[in-house]
Amino acid sequence: MGLDSFSGARSAEEVAELRGRANEAAALAFWFAIIGGLGGVVIALAVAALIARSILQPLSSLKSAALAVAKGDLEMRAPVSGPQELAQLGTSLNQMTESLLDASKRRELEEEREQAEEMFKTLANSSPIGIFVAQDGKFQFVNPQFQTYTGYSEDELLDTECLKLVLPEDRRTVRENAIKMLKGEGSSPYEYRVITKGGETIWIMEKVASIHYQGRIATLGYYMDISERKQAEEIIRHLAYHDELTGLPNRKLLKDRLDIALAQARRQQSKVAMMFLDLDGFKIINDTLGHVKGDQILQMVGARLMGVLREGDTVARMGGDEFALLFPAATETEEALRIADRVAKGFDRPFVVDGQEFNVTASIGVALYPDHAASAEGLIKSADMAMYRARDRGPGHSELFSPVLRGERTDRPVRESDLREALKRNDFVIHYQPQVDVRSGKVVGAEALVRWQHPVRGTIFPDDFIPLAEETGLILPLGEWVLRTACAQNKAWPEARAYPIRMAVNISPRQFRDPDLVRRVTEALNEAGLAPNRLMLEVTGHAVIQDIDVALATLEQLHVLGVEAALDDFGSGLSSLSRLQDLPVQALKIDRALLRDVVTSHEQAAIAAGAIAVAHKLGLRVIAEGVETQEQLAFLKEQGCDEYQGYLFSKPWPAKAFEWNFSSGRRRSVSV
Ligand code: C2E
Ligand code: MG
Numbered sequence: 001m002g003l004d005s006f007s008g009a010r011s012a013e014e015v016a017e018l019r020g021r022a023n024e025a026a027a028l029a030f031w032f033a034i035i036g037g038l039g040g041v042v043i044a045l046a047v048a049a050l051i052a053r054s055i056l057q058p059l060s061s062l063k064s065a066a067l068a069v070a071k072g073d074l075e076m077r078a079p080v081s082g083p084q085e086l087a088q089l090g091t092s093l094n095q096m097t098e099s100l101l102d103a104s105k106r107r108e109l110e111e112e113r114e115q116a117e118e119m120f121k122t123l124a125n126s127s128p129i130g131i132f133v134a135q136d137g138k139f140q141f142v143n144p145q146f147q148t149y150t151g152y153s154e155d156e157l158l159d160t161e162c163l164k165l166v167l168p169e170d171r172r173t174v175r176e177n178a179i180k181m182l183k184g185e186g187s188s189p190y191e192y193r194v195i196t197k198g199g200e201t202i203w204i205m206e207k208v209a210s211i212h213y214q215g216r217i218a219t220l221g222y223y224m225d226i227s228e229r230k231q232a233e234e235i236i237r238h239l240a241y242h243d244e245l246t247g248l249p250n251r252k253l254l255k256d257r258l259d260i261a262l263a264q265a266r267r268q269q270s271k272v273a274m275m276f277l278d279l280d281g282f283k284i285i286n287d288t289l290g291h292v293k294g295d296q297i298l299q300m301v302g303a304r305l306m307g308v309l310r311e312g313d314t315v316a317r318m319g320g321d322e323f324a325l326l327f328p329a330a331t332e333t334e335e336a337l338r339i340a341d342r343v344a345k346g347f348d349r350p351f352v353v354d355g356q357e358f359n360v361t362a363s364i365g366v367a368l369y370p371d372h373a374a375s376a377e378g379l380i381k382s383a384d385m386a387m388y389r390a391r392d393r394g395p396g397h398s399e400l401f402s403p404v405l406r407g408e409r410t411d412r413p414v415r416e417s418d419l420r421e422a423l424k425r426n427d428f429v430i431h432y433q434p435q436v437d438v439r440s441g442k443v444v445g446a447e448a449l450v451r452w453q454h455p456v457r458g459t460i461f462p463d464d465f466i467p468l469a470e471e472t473g474l475i476l477p478l479g480e481w482v483l484r485t486a487c488a489q490n491k492a493w494p495e496a497r498a499y500p501i502r503m504a505v506n507i508s509p510r511q512f513r514d515p516d517l518v519r520r521v522t523e524a525l526n527e528a529g530l531a532p533n534r535l536m537l538e539v540t541g542h543a544v545i546q547d548i549d550v551a552l553a554t555l556e557q558l559h560v561l562g563v564e565a566a567l568d569d570f571g572s573g574l575s576s577l578s579r580l581q582d583l584p585v586q587a588l589k590i591d592r593a594l595l596r597d598v599v600t601s602h603e604q605a606a607i608a609a610g611a612i613a614v615a616h617k618l619g620l621r622v623i624a625e626g627v628e629t630q631e632q633l634a635f636l637k638e639q640g641c642d643e644y645q646g647y648l649f650s651k652p653w654p655a656k657a658f659e660w661n662f663s664s665g666r667r668r669s670v671s672v
């Protein structure tokens, strides 16, 4: 249909028809439009649904993960799925969470570390012990006590080389210890000297450990000023071995040297000569001239005697106007007598004091090992006896020991075969000496002291046969017998006595070295049915220092067993306080040599008081032995000594007599 037909003259019907068709077309178009539109919507909805599934779900998971993380749940992880971008987003979110977790853990650790450091500092600041931390050999931390000890301030110490404080001679010790620690070999406390800011030298006991400090390996050190103890030891050592007035060795040093000389003579089958010398009428000189001049003469006598000696000989002042001379290399009696003559000749010239001449003579007693005695004690006694005899004969005499002088005592050397025989026949008895509580006066223990009842010679004292028993190893069966008998005796006593006491048994160096000692002790206790805490073993410093590591192990085992140990004869010879703090002993027995002159000599009193104080500081009980006078006991009481034994209270008694004397009701007590 053309336009002209439309625009031309058309009939009304045509127009109506045309209009109708146009309306139809319009309606169709409308429906088409409607249907087309609806289709689009449906498609759009389908597409949207698809998009929702692949994007919105991961997105929502991501969102919940992010929310959870935001709330602090650092264990939450986002899904790593969906379109690449979303998966990446998930990965990134997870990475972020991981690092947040790391940071939080670190913070926690950091807080813990800070707390620990805070605690360490609080402790360190109030510690009575010096504490430091060092890295690369330099101080990184020092507590106030450390500063007090060294005199340096924190500022002066931090970043300073630790070794700078150490006395040059001791730097090697410190360095070696540091290396040991770095190698992980551990470190035990060790001692060295430090120079303080004020230039003073102090003794330090240090123990170090390896720690982490501010993220790095560091050394933590505990630091204690032990100068006081060292000083006490030094004084004790010096005073203990020398005579203040003449500077000569004293009785103790003489005894040490005599022990060494005798051991050597036993090995070499040679002789040792001992001389005792007493100035004649010295008391009169002292009384008329006064102590000052008397002392000067004593000093001159000391010097003159020194002139007679050769290398290896010893002259000692035994106290008062008594001197002793030891000749370890004397070969024969004649030679000893020749030396005695030489000594006597030394007194031919007068002594000049303040321009005034004095003639002094000496009485000399001579004794020889092994001719006159088998032991150190015996030889000293023999020389002493010979000297008394010489004095009886008038001024300026010398006298060789003679068995006639021995009287009751049997100092003759004993033979190994005799000793073996005696063991077989059981010719030994034990005497018990009470150990008394100083404060209460109560008997708290007994020391078992063995005696040999010789069928012909009578009682032989341990000093005269223990050395031979040691040498021959016979001390092992003898010591075991003493141990068993003493344990059984102590078990038997409570029935007769009012209360149980502790039994002390002497253990000689040879016994102490015996690897079976602990077993033997255990067996003796079991056999007697005695509680371990009712036994105490007395060992000498000499036994302990022979092999300190073995000694420590043995003492430790005894301690575990519950048996106490006491260090015997302290102050008599080689004993020293230096390793005392390491020793698992519970008591210290102060020898009578140390107590002998406490009442008359300030130095001796200072030494004894020092020894008691140091022992107490180390937590040890102190037992004084050989207490003979009320004055000595009063001194011990004043010094806080715990227990004592000695003739003042009682001599050693056989078991029956001990029981009778010290059972309930008959207990003697000594008051001060
Ligand atoms: P120790 O263990 O130092 O014993 C103390 C010694 O001093 C004893 O001498 C004792 O009798 C004596 N004593 C006690 N009070 C006094 C006193 O007030 N003044 C004086 N001057 N002396 C006093 P003892 O019995 O002659 O023993 C000497 C040493 O023999 C003992 O010294 C000990 O080391 C050793 N010993 C004794 N018995 C045994 C034993 O069974 N086994 C071993 N291995 N050694 C023993
Ligand atoms: Mg003893």
Ligand code: MG
Residues within 6 Å of the ligand: 568, 569, 570, 589, 591, 625
């Ligand atoms: Mg003793």
